[in-house]
Every structure is written in structure tokens, then in C-alpha cells.
Amino acid sequence: MSKVVLITGGSSGIGKAIGEYLNHFSYKVYGTSRTPSKYSDTVKMPLLALDVTKPETITQAIAEIIEKEGKIDVLINNAGVGITGPIEETPSDEIKKAFDTNFFGPLEVIKAVVPQMRKQKSGLIINITSIAGYMGLPYRGIYSATKSALEITAEAYRMELKPFGIKMTNVAPGDFATNIASGRYHAPILENSPYKKEYSDTLVMMDEHVDKGEDPLEMAKAIQKIIEVKNPKVHYRVGSGLQKLSIFLKKVLSDKRYEKMLMKHYRLNGKGR
Incomplete structure (x- = not known):
């Protein structure tokens, strides 16, 4: 029988790429969106109404x-939002919204799907995190925190689910050429802000990274291979060599040296004003 796959956030970006790629194989794929009707002409898979911040829709x-279908074989926890800004100037309600979507939401989806997978005595849960979750990035600190929280929680969750035949893994993408930048929450650039110049410059750099990012098809291919692996690893990283190298360097460099490297990359002045 074909494997039944559920992808949250399947209407655009990486989620859409994964779903449409899996459709070329013998999978029965369902995507989700908060407003499926908006994408009926542009997405080539069934879309169900689901908002990860609203448990009743899950x-x-x-x-x-x-x-x-009588079963769910694979859950791909992909729905997420971007958020940027100086942490001091990022509204608390926007910070909470980011955690609701990127951390608490995926946990609610897992909770909802696990009873069925336990009944089947099988299942695979793939959490789409981010390479940004491996480090605190300036002006992306909240986003990094939401993805890091999911990575660490899933490490524990994975062990708890093993006795039931349920597998879990995390896949951390780097920058991919998607429309994520247009959907991000950007803390406003305040005219009198002490962060004005550096935050503005960093925003331009982030958008350039996305525009020059990898093809989302590469992420889709990686996910398909993971689905077919008998025993998935705890973590996978998919992105440019430089982005994956940054994770390795964090392990081998001292904290201060790594921080200095990041500040140089983002052209931040660490000498005070």
C-alpha cells in the first residue's frame, strides 16, 4: 500500500516542493494550509485546512x-514563520506568535498524530527545523530559539516514541530560494533606534541569502530519501557547504572565537559606540 504523508504548510516554499516531488512516487500526499482555497490552482496535491496554532483544526x-486512508505513515512538520528584529525592540506578542507556530504548533500536530501511529505500531515524524537553530544569529535570535527548541525537544521525544515503533528525525535546511522573506515578521526599523544601521544592513543580507539560496527541490529529494531509510538519524542538515560548515565550526571553536566570526560575517561593530 502507498504510504500516506501529511505535510503541514504545504501551500508554498519547501512544503510545496516536498509535496509535489513526493507525488512523483507512490505516496498519497496531503498538504495543509490555513486557507486552502487560495492555492487550489497552484498546488498539485490535496490541501486540508489546518492552522498549527488552532488545535481543533489539527x-x-x-x-x-x-x-x-485508514492510516498516516509520515508526518512532515513543516509549517513555520520567520521573524527578525533586535530582540530588545521585538514586540512580545510577536515573539509569542513565532513560538506558537514554530514550536508549540508542531508539538500539537505530533500529539494528534501519535495515537494513530501507535495503533499502527509504525510511523515517521520529520521535523523541519533550520540550520539557524544551531546558533544564535544576530537579529534572528527569536527565530533561532524557536527552531532550536524544536530540535532539542525532538531529541527527547524520539526516545520516548521508539518503544511504539514510531521514528522521529529533524531536518535542518539552510537558505533556500523560497518566498519565506515575504512572509516574515520584521520588527520595524525605528528612526531613533541604536540598532538602525546594523539591523537594516542585516535585513538586506538575509534577503540576499534567500534569493541566492538552494533550489527547494534539493530539500524535497533529501526528504524522500529519509522516508525510505530504515533507521533515520537524529539530525540531518541540508544546505550549502558553508552553512553546514558553520555548525562544525561551532563545535570546534571557542565560544568567543565563533562569536567573533559571526560578527565579522554580519559586519557588526563589537567595539561599542
């Missing part, structure tokens, strides 16, 4: 798939 979407 329950309804998963129940619909189980009713139609």
Missing part, C-alpha cells in the same frame, strides 16, 4: 485523513 484534518 484534530479535524488528521481525522479526515484517517477516515479516507
Whole structure:
């Protein structure tokens, strides 16, 4: 029987690329979106209404798939939002929204799908995190924190689920050429802010990284291979060699040397004003 795959956030970007690529194989793929009707002409897979911040929509979407297919073999926790800004000037409600979508939301989806997978005595949960979650990046600190929280929580969750035949892994992408920048929350650049110049320059750099990012198809291919692996690793990283190298360097360099390297990369002045 074909494996049944659920992808949250399947209407655009990496989620859409994964879903449409998996459709070339013998999978039964369902994507989700908060507003599926907006994408009926542009997405080549069924889209269910699901908002990861609203548990009732999660329950309804998963129940619909189980009713139609009788099982869920793979959950790809992909839905997420970007957020940038000086932490001091980022509104608290926006910080909470980012955690609701990038951390608490995925946990709610896992909680909703695990009982069915336990009943099946099988299942695979793939959490799409970020290479940014391995380090605190200036003006992306909240985003880094949300993805890091999911990575660490999933390390524990993975061990708790093993006795039931349920597997879990984290896949951390680097920069991919998607529309993520347009959907990010950007803390406003305040005219009198002490962060004005450096934050403005960093925003330009971040957008350039996305525009020059990898093809999302590469992420889709990586996910398909992971689905077919008998025993997935705890962590995977998918991105440019430089981005993956940054994780290695964090392990081998002293904290201060690594911080200095990041500040140089982002052209930040660490000498005070």
C-alpha cells in the first residue's frame, strides 16, 4: 500500500516542493494550509485546512485523513514563520506568535498524530527545523530559539516514541530560494533606534541569502530519501557547504572565537559606540 504523508504548510516554499516531488512516487500526499482555497490552482496535491496554532483544526484534518486512508505513515512538520528584529525592540506578542507556530504548533500536530501511529505500531515524524537553530544569529535570535527548541525537544521525544515503533528525525535546511522573506515578521526599523544601521544592513543580507539560496527541490529529494531509510538519524542538515560548515565550526571553536566570526560575517561593530 502507498504510504500516506501529511505535510503541514504545504501551500508554498519547501512544503510545496516536498509535496509535489513526493507525488512523483507512490505516496498519497496531503498538504495543509490555513486557507486552502487560495492555492487550489497552484498546488498539485490535496490541501486540508489546518492552522498549527488552532488545535481543533489539527484534530479535524488528521481525522479526515484517517477516515479516507485508514492510516498516516509520515508526518512532515513543516509549517513555520520567520521573524527578525533586535530582540530588545521585538514586540512580545510577536515573539509569542513565532513560538506558537514554530514550536508549540508542531508539538500539537505530533500529539494528534501519535495515537494513530501507535495503533499502527509504525510511523515517521520529520521535523523541519533550520540550520539557524544551531546558533544564535544576530537579529534572528527569536527565530533561532524557536527552531532550536524544536530540535532539542525532538531529541527527547524520539526516545520516548521508539518503544511504539514510531521514528522521529529533524531536518535542518539552510537558505533556500523560497518566498519565506515575504512572509516574515520584521520588527520595524525605528528612526531613533541604536540598532538602525546594523539591523537594516542585516535585513538586506538575509534577503540576499534567500534569493541566492538552494533550489527547494534539493530539500524535497533529501526528504524522500529519509522516508525510505530504515533507521533515520537524529539530525540531518541540508544546505550549502558553508552553512553546514558553520555548525562544525561551532563545535570546534571557542565560544568567543565563533562569536567573533559571526560578527565579522554580519559586519557588526563589537567595539561599542
